[in-house]
Amino acid sequence: MGEGSFCTEVWQRTAKLVRAIHEHPFNTALGAGTLDRDKFAFYIVQDARYLEAFSKALATASTRAGDVGEAAFYAQSANTALTAEASLHAGYVEEYGLSPDDLSGIATSPTCLGYSSYLQATALSAPYPVLAAAVLPCFWVYQDVGAALLERTAGAADHPYRAWISTYADPAFAESVTQAKEITDRLAAAAGPETREQMVHAFCRATEYEWMFWDSAWRQETWPTAEWVSL
Numbered sequence: 001m002g003e004g005s006f007c008t009e010v011w012q013r014t015a016k017l018v019r020a021i022h023e024h025p026f027n028t029a030l031g032a033g034t035l036d037r038d039k040f041a042f043y044i045v046q047d048a049r050y051l052e053a054f055s056k057a058l059a060t061a062s063t064r065a066g067d068v069g070e071a072a073f074y075a076q077s078a079n080t081a082l083t084a085e086a087s088l089h090a091g092y093v094e095e096y097g098l099s100p101d102d103l104s105g106i107a108t109s110p111t112c113l114g115y116s117s118y119l120q121a122t123a124l125s126a127p128y129p130v131l132a133a134a135v136l137p138c139f140w141v142y143q144d145v146g147a148a149l150l151e152r153t154a155g156a157a158d159h160p161y162r163a164w165i166s167t168y169a170d171p172a173f174a175e176s177v178t179q180a181k182e183i184t185d186r187l188a189a190a191a192g193p194e195t196r197e198q199m200v201h202a203f204c205r206a207t208e209y210e211w212m213f214w215d216s217a218w219r220q221e222t223w224p225t226a227e228w229v230s231l
């Protein structure tokens with residue numbers, strides 16, 4: 001990631017937003033271990049749904065990649081999203097005693113649907129480098145948050161959200177972030193100005209959705225129209 005690279009530029013552009021993510025009450029409470037269990041359960045259920053869409057966007061990136069190394073990276077990441085992260089979620093679902101009926105009764109939130117749909121639309125209709133930029137915050141922001149929380153909670157032996165923090169503070173996850181950044185930097189360096197601009201936009205939008213995702217869990221966001229329809 002050299003000076004003037006795509007990643008350097010977009011990390012600067014989203015610096016305030018990333019700070020707001022770190023300082024969001026959901027994340028400060030998550031780190032303090034005081035986060036309301038219902039809020040975390042809501043987050044876990046929404047995130048399981050998000051990860052299905054994220055994984056499909058990554059699998060699509062794999063099929064659209066022009067380079068076999070990139071194809072392998074995105075295919076591997078698609079798999080990890082559905083296995084490693086899904087088992088993290090399953091652990092919390094079990095701990096909270098959420099039954100299949102409980103789960104199917106929880107509506108996918110507007111923000112979760114918005115972010116998932118945005119990634120799917122980008123996967124299917126934007127240029128491949130724009131897709132790479134759109135999925136990058138999902139890696140990078142989580143690793144950044146995970147690493148900060150690990151640092152803040154290192155001394156706490158019995159932390160209720162330890163499994164979550166460990167997943168995203170893991171060196172293997174950090175390695176995948178490095179690869180995602182390298183790929184995106186390479187694609188941006190080869191892209192024309194119009195595609196590059198779309199890449200910047202996609203990275204910023206996805207980072208905004210990252211903030212919104214935490215915020216929607218904090219508010220346990222529902223559909224304002226829910227009382228008028230039966231779904």
Ligand SMILES: Cc1ncc(CO)c(N)n1
Pocket residue numbers: 047050051085137138139142210213
């Ligand atoms: C919303 C969201 N973004 C990124 C990740 C990391 O994969 C996740 N689990 N959830």
